[in-house]
Structures are given as C-alpha cells and as structure tokens.
C-alpha cells in the first residue's frame with residue numbers, strides 16, 4: 029500500500045418537497061405595472077438560494093416581461109400575503125407556483141382588455157420579454173403600451189394566487205401516510221485520496237446527479253448542489269460541535285473547523301428534470317437534498333481506498349489512523365491464526 | 368471615555384473624526400462611517416468578512432485597532448468601483464452566481480481583488496490559496512473560483528468584456544441562467560442585513576446567559592443594573608405579559624429562563640442601553656442565584672429511568688417518538704440469506720452561517736410591535752409572539768431582513784421575543800447583534816444521532832427486512848425535534864422498495880445545547896446509515912454498489928415505507944447519470960481502490976499539498992511505504 033490511497037464511493041438519496049405530513053400553502057399577489065414592469069408581493073425573503081431571481085424569472089415568463097422589470101416586495105407579515113416559511117426545500121415549489129398562478133390571474137385581466145381592444149380571441153395572445161402579440165396576425169405592442177391601454181379602459185391588471193401541496197399526517201401506530209406530493213431522488217459519486225500516514229482525507233471529485241423537476245435557473249441549482257456538497261463534506265470530515273458537561277469547547281472558528289477554499293473538490297453537477305405533474309411549473313427543489321448523499325459517498329470512498337469503515341462522523345485523521353491500526357491488527361491476527 | 372482624533376483617507380475621501388478608545392477599525396468603519404459593507408462574521412480573524420485594504424494591504428479589520436489605522440489610506444468594498452458601477456471582478460461574481468446569502472461576499476471580493484492585484488495571472492491553485500482565509504458557508508466556493516478566473520481573463524484581455532454579460536432572453540426565462548438580481552447589492556456591500564440597520568434613538572441589547580447547565584433560579588436582582596446611567600431597561604421572564612413559550616412544534620421554551628435554566632448559554636436577562644459597552648457593563652451588575660440540579664448530557668442516559676427530568680410534561684424526557692411499521696420484519700429476517708447489523712453515529716453540527724443572529728425591534732406609531740430579523744419563519748413567529756406579549760395578531764409585525772445564511776438555524780424565535788419586550792418596556796428601538804461565540808453556544812445544532820441498523824438480504828442483494836432505530840439528542844428544548852424525528856423516520860430506509868420495515872426514531876431532552884432544524888432535517892443522519900449499510904452488505908455479497916441499489920430501488924408506482932404510492936420515480940435516472948458521468952468501473956464493494964481503473968480521470972481536482980491540516984513528523988518522509 030502506498031502512502032496516498034485513492035478510492036471511490038457512491039450513495040443514493042431521496043427527499044420530500046415542502047412541509048412534511050401536512051397541508052402546505054403559499055399565497056402571492058401580482059400586478060402588471062406602468063412601463064411594462066411588474067410587482068410581486070409574497071411572503072418571501074432571499075436566504076441565499078436565489079429565490080428572488082427564480083421568482084422574477086417565473087413572473088417574467090408568465091407576464092411577458094423581463095426578470096429585471098420585476099420588483100419583489102419585502103416579506104412583511106403586515107404587508108404581504110402569507111407564504112409560510114423559508115425552509116423544507118419549499119420556496120421554489122410553493123412560492124414559485126403561487127407566483128405563477130398570481131401572474132396568470134393578472135394576465136387574464138390584461139389579456140381580456142387587449143383582446144377586446146384588438147378584436148381577437150384572448151386565447152391567441154402571447155407575451156414574452158416585454159412584448160405582447162396576437163398569434164397569426166401582425167398585431168403586436170410593447171407591454172408598456174398594453175398596460176397603458178388596459179388602465180385607460182379602467183382595469184388595473186392585478187392577480188392573486190394560492191398554491192397548495194397536499195401532504196397527510198402519519199398514523200400514530202404504524203406511521204402510514206402520504207407526507208409529500210413531490211419527491212426527488214439523487215446520487216453522488218465521491219473520489220478521495222487518503223494519506224495513511226497523517227490520516228488526512230482529501231475529496232478530489234464529486235459527481236452529483238439530482239432530479240430537480242425543472243431547473244428554473246440551472247446555474248442557481250448548481251450553486252445549491254455545490255454548497256450542499258461542501259456542507260456534507262464538512263460534516264463528513266471535520267465539523268464537530270463538542271460539549272463537555274454541557275459546555276462547548278468549540279466556541280469559535282478556530283476550534284470549530286469549517287471547509288475552506290482548499291478543501292473543496294471539483295463538483296460536477298448533473299441536473300435531471302422529471303417534472304412534477306401536480307404543479308403548474310413542474311419544478312421541485314434542491315436546497316436540502318443536495319447534501320444528503322455526500323457524507324455516505326465519502327465514507328464509502330474511504331473504505332474503497334483503505335478498507336477502513338468509518339461509522340461515526342466525522343472521519344477525522346485520528347479515526348482514520350485508529351481504523352488503519354485496528355485493520356492491521358486484525359489482519360495480523362488472522363495471519364497468525366493461519367500459521 | 369477617552370477618544371482619539373482620527374485623520375485618514377477612506378475610499379478616496381479625507382475623514383476627520385474621533386474614534387472611541389479601544390475601537391477596532393471594523394467598528395470605526397461600520398459605526399462611525401456607516402460603511403456596513405464590511406461585516407463582522409467572527410470578530411477573531413477567522414472568517415475574512417471584515418477584510419479591507421489598509422495602505423494597499425489586505426487586512427482583517429476586526430483585528431486592527433482603529434488607532435493603528437490613523438493616517439492610513441483605507442479602501443473598503445464600497446470604494447472599489449465608481450458609485451453605481453461594478454469592477455470587472457464584481458461583474459464576474461454577478462455573472463457566475465458567486466454570491467448566495469452574500470454575507471461573506473464583500474470580504475471575498477476584497478480578498479479576490481487583492482489576489483489579482485498581487486498577481487494578475489494567478490492560477491486556480493494560487494487563487495484558492497489566497498482565498499483560504501475567507502469562509503463561505505453557502506456556495507461551496509466553486510462559483511467564486513470561477514468568477515475570479517473569469518475576471519482575471521477579462522482583465523488580461525484573454526476574454527472580451529462581453530464575457531461578463533448576462534445570457535439574454537433566449538426562448539424562455541425558465542431554464543435560463545439569468546444573473547442573480549440581488550448580486551450587485553451583495554458584491555458592493557450595499558445590502559443591509561439586520562445588524563447593519565440603525566434607527567434614531569436606537570438602543571443596544573446585551574444578553575446575560577446561563578453559566579450552568581441545569582439549575583433553579585432562586586433570585587435575579589436587576590436593581591443595580593437598572594440604576595446605571597445609560598441603561599434604559601432590563602428585562603427578565605417577569606416582563607412577559609402573556610403565555611410564555613415558543614418552539615417550532617412544542618412551545619416549551621420561555622423567552623428567557625423562567626425559574627429554571629436547562630442549558631449553558633440560555634438567556635436569563637437582557638439589558639437595553641445607549642451603547643453596547645454600557646449594556647455589557649450592566650450585565651455584570653445583575654445578580655443571579657442558582658441552585659444546581661442534577662443534569663443529564665447523554666440521550667440514552669436521559670431515557671433511563673431515574674434520569675433527571677427536564678420538562679414536567681415529558682417525564683420520560685422523550686420529545687417525540689415516531690414509529691413506522693410495514694409488513695412483518697421477523698418473517699423478513701427469517702427469509703434472509705444474510706443478516707447484517709451495525710451501529711452508526713453522527714455528530715452535532717453548527718450551522719455557521721456567516722451572519723450571526725441580529726434583529727431590530729420597535730413599537731410603531733399605532734402601537735404595533737415590530738421585529739425586523741433574518742427569521743426563516745416570520746409567519747409562525749408572529750403567532751407565537753402575539754400570545755407571548757398578549758396582543759392581537761395584527762398588532763405584531765415581523766419583517767424578514769435579508770438572511771446571511773440560515774440552513775434551518777434561523778427558524779427558531781430564539782431572540783426576537785427579548786427584542787420585542789425591550790422595545791415595549793423602553794419605548795425605543797432596540798438592536799441586538801450576537802457575537803460569534805454567542806451564536807455558537809446558544810442556538811440550535813444539527814441533531815446528533817445514534818442509529819442501530821439491522822438488514823436482511825437475499826444473496827442476489829434483495830432486501831427482505833430492515834429494523835432501524837435512531838436516538839437523537841434534542842438538547843434542552845424541543846425546537847424542531849419532533850419534525851426532525853418524523854422526517855428522519857419517513858426517509859430512513861432510503862429510496863428502496865422493502866416489504867418489511869420496523870422504524871423508530873426518538874428525540875430526547877438532555878441538558879445539552881438544543882438541536883433544531885438543519886438542512887435535511889434528519890434525513891442526512893438516517894440516510895448516512897442506510898447508504899453505508901448498503902455498501903457493507905454489497906461487499907459481503909460481492910455486489911457492485913450501484914447494482915445493490917438497482918436491485919432494491921423504488922420504481923414508479925412503488926409503495927414507500929409509509930405506504931404512500933408514488934408516481935414517477937427518477938432514482939434510476941439519477942443512478943445512471945452519476946455512474947456515467949463519473950465513468951464508474953463496476954465491481955464488488957470490497958476496498959478495491961488499489962486496483963480499480965476509473966481513478967484520477969477528468970472531474971477531479973489535483974490533490975493539494977498546500978493547506979495540509981495535519982502535520983506530523985512523518986511529513987518529511989513522503990516515500991514511506993506502509994503495509
């Protein structure tokens with residue numbers, strides 16, 4: 029065995045989208061505004077995943093404007109419709125769909141006026157990127173003009189949407205129930221190099237394949253996978269909140285070790301789109317599922333590399349070295365017994 | 368307090384202004400000059416969010432006394448580009464999606480700017496090394512590296528400036544890599560997080576925390592603290608007008624300890640004063656008398672009879688037990704050709720969002736109690752706070768400020784209640800910003816888990832039965848433990864079609880730091896066990912890891928462990944995609960790293976020797992060959 033041993037491991041995973049074993053809900057308001065811009069108000073705040081951009085893309089697509097034309101209101105219990113919480117891999121699914129429904133509702137108002145103005149069937153209207161037109165005609169105008177016409181006819185193009193996900197509670201005796209209406213699945217492969225002298229493990233590559241239903245912003249999805257993988261790697265190899273009789277000994281980043289730029293592997297994301305049939309957008313989610321398979325894939329890779337099975341996270345250098353010693357002793361005993 | 372007259376140049380402008388004694392450069396920039404793009408992630412030189420240039424040198428401003436910067440030329444993130452514009456590097460961050468929550472980003476932009484100033488041709492390894500002192504908890508760094516390389520190439524003329532442009536409309540805005548709309552505000556430091564916000568007349572809060580794990584509070588004497596000049600109010604549990612208690616599932620946690628403390632770091636009292644120093648000094652004047660109680664620090668010990676009881680409503684210390692039963696596990700094990708048992712353990716994990724908890728509360732002109740904070744669940748917090756302060760629900764208002772990383776850790780209403788009470792009592796706006804240490808000791812962690820696993824299989828790999836038991840330390844309060852146990856149970860045995868399962872998850876009270884919501888909500892702990900166990904079994908059966916999973920995987924229409932009938936199941940696609948993309952060489956799961964032929968191909972990074980975390984005397988001996 030040479031000093032640096034490489035190996036590979038994999039792990040699969042599954043996850044439920046939105047709140048568990050309950051009915052989940054989210055509401056949103058939409059308005060096509062002057063200048064062909066748009067206002068969306070819903071109980072959402074960016075927590076880093078890129079939800080504001082995702083919602084602006086959804087609104088732009090549904091309303092026929094540009095994402096940069098969309099303003100998303102603040103999340104304020106006194107000013108915005110309820111969309112519940114920022115967690116449970118629910119924002120794209122729950123709030124994304126409620127925004128889509130609100131935008132469609134606003135478009136119904138706008139389209140009725142424009143169709144009447146042009147004398148065409150409202151079903152023939154299409155809008156994209158700041159323009160609205162009637163199919164199979166030469167009729168076309170900017171969204172700015174369309175909003176103006178709509179308002180001059182006495183109609184403000186507003187809409188609202190509410191989206192529901194139907195989960196059911198679990199039976200208290202046997203746990204049966206349908207906790208989510210949408211599930212995602214994933215699989216990651218990890219390649220590691222273990223230094224059998226220091227016990228240090230480097231993760232060199234991760235191949236992460238995840239079903240997201242529909243990727244609204246593929247680069248944003250990759251960002252979620254990359255962040256999830258590195259949190260998974262931290263838990264796999266170094267992070268450990270330690271307590272002694274209730275007092276922590278890891279009260280700062282000098283003691284509580286986090287992955288840095290030097291620890292991260294190359295992360296190769298593969299997005300799978302198996303659309304959700306129960307929602308208007310077909311998108312599911314990725315925030316949490318991304319990190320589920322990382323730690324076991326890394327443990328399986330460590331085993332592949334050096335034959336040491338780490339069953340207690342994190343796989344610190346000390347545990348790796350102890351595992352190697354135990355393995356050698358075991359092999360020695362076996363060897364001895366055979367003599 | 369003595370002060371020092373500072374004269375320096377900040378972002379090209381001459382600044383003349385006194386700095387308080389012992390003020391750090393970070394405080395001077397943030398509090399005196401309102402340059403809040405420079406963030407405090409740790410206050411100890413360990414995260415890089417406070418990076419600025421001092422006379423052209425990259426410096427962690429939390430470590431530099433303001434006095435030392437006197438006369439210097441300072442550049443902060445706000446000064447990198449012309450007002451309203453972005454540097455190439457900032458544009459590259461925008462283009463690649465390098466900012467997520469954004470809290471580390473000003474510091475990253477400064478460090479990356481420094482890297483390219485030092486070496487305009489820096490390669491990837493050098494870039495990584497130069498960013499090594501900056502922590503990002505969100506991005507996994509990958510898109511940040513991409514941004515720095517892109518900016519380098521544009522600056523060197525290797526790529527045209529148009530390489531920084533957005534992708535355009537294309538045929539649709541769905542499936543489109545639209546650049547993040549919030550990125551410009553993050554790469555320039557313009558975005559205000561709760562801890563960056565100020566209001567006229569605003570007070571500063573500091574919190575007295577328990578030094579003991581389990582004790583009765585015999586008395587709290589706040590008289591001396593309250594009498595201090597500059598102190599506007601001191602609050603304790605006695606100031607709660609309504610029904611005191613919060614939690615995501617069970618409302619077992621008081622805003623501040625009520626007659627009893629259950630973990631080290633639990634809030635006992637809080638002071639609102641004209642500045643942080645006064646509030647801190649007042650904490651030292653509060654006298655608390657404790658009577659220690661026996662404590663329990665291990666989940667299994669807490670389940671044993673006779674263990675100290677934490678909450679009267681749960682005499683067995685069980686927060687939640689979730690059982691799932693399907694089929695007949697005994698019959699399944701009897702039918703098995705191989706039975707494998709193994710136990711697994713996962714550790715408590717800190718969320719380590721770069722933005723420590725912060726909030727600002729006030730009572731508005733209509734008497735509405737308003738709390739601005741990066742809470743992940745303002746809807747629920749509004750319900751709970753209305754009960755706690757005994758006001759109608761529309762007299763309680765929560766505003767969610769930009770979240771500098773949450774990962775579940777900001778779902779708990781751990782400090783918003785104190786802010787509301789102090790704003791009500793003082794009649795003034797009150798702000799609280801946690802230190803990093805406070806954030807670590809007082810807020811929830813990922814649930815640690817002990818899992819015992821028993822799996823029966825046929826020789827072809829088919830699983831006949833699983834018995835899964837998980838015991839999780841929930842710590843001193845319930846928070847999200849119930850939900851975490853539920854999700855862990857439902858997902859525990861993985862996406863596999865198993866006729867017979869017996870699953871139990873138990874969340875248990877102890878006197879440890881509470882456990883709560885953390886990205887995956889119990890699923891990671893449970894599936895870590897399942898996915899490790901499958902590989903062990905595959906090894907014993909001589910099967911490839913992908914093969915054993917394919918033999919067992921749920922397919923469209925499968926019935927889950929909770930007997931839910933699924934629609935479309937994409938697991939087969941995911942397995943195939945990962946197997947193909949990685950160029951996986953199939954073979955039995957038996958430590959074949961030394962002989963497999965698929966290692967070291969494209970998709971890996973080079974091993975690095977730069978930042979080896981562990982150094983031993985063997986390090987010099989690189990050719991050593993063992994075993």
Ligand code: FES
Nearest residue numbers: 410412414415429
């Ligand atoms: S390094 Fe200064 S705040 Fe973290």
Ligand code: FES
Nearest residue numbers: 468469503504505
């Ligand atoms: S984007 Fe880096 S910490 Fe959130």
